[in-house]
Amino acid sequence: ILNVEQSPQSLHVQEGDSTNFTCSFPSSNFYALHWYRWETAKSPEALFVMTLNGDEKKKGRISATLNTKEGYSYLYIKGSQPEDSATYLCAFGAGSYQLTFGKGTKLSVIP
């Protein structure tokens, strides 16, 4: 059974603060690590797909890093804004087409 852990479970930050959270996944049989942003009552929105150890991806103020050897990925948000409030999901791809998701980190940005 594959286990994907995300921490923290929830996070409150002030507008303008930078923040980061963690996704831990099995280090064996790695194919890809996906990050999604999920606002309530909307579809999960794909942020990044990361496949190579040492990968860094960036989209605006959001960036992510990947360490496949030790089995973790960090998501960073620089200068958080209220519109960044959402649940951030990571998902591990292990060679089949199915993704194994963590439970997410719920971010609340306080104006």
Next chain:
Amino acid sequence: NAGVMQNPRHLVRRRGQEARLRCSPMKGHSHVYWYRQLPEEGLKFMVYLQKENIIDESGMPKERFSAEFPKEGPSILRIQQVVRGDSAAYFCASSPPGQGRTDTQYFGPGTRLTVL
């Protein structure tokens, strides 16, 4: 390009009834995935289909659940004789043809099934 569409968004059924959930993938996508989110849980894979073929149904409950993706029309997830434990949010995702296992899966907004 419209995203992945799911309907209905909310579905209420009584125990013993059937539930049919529909998913229209993004235009040009021929791979469809169904995931389920039980209360307080993460998204769990159920089934992966291509047009007219079930590729991987390792996450599907053995009884009462079935899925199809016909040549024409949406993918259907069917739950027969629903029980209260089937209450969950069911999400569909799609991806384009001919690509590998590292591709982005694009998600729909989900169908929230409530069994009374």
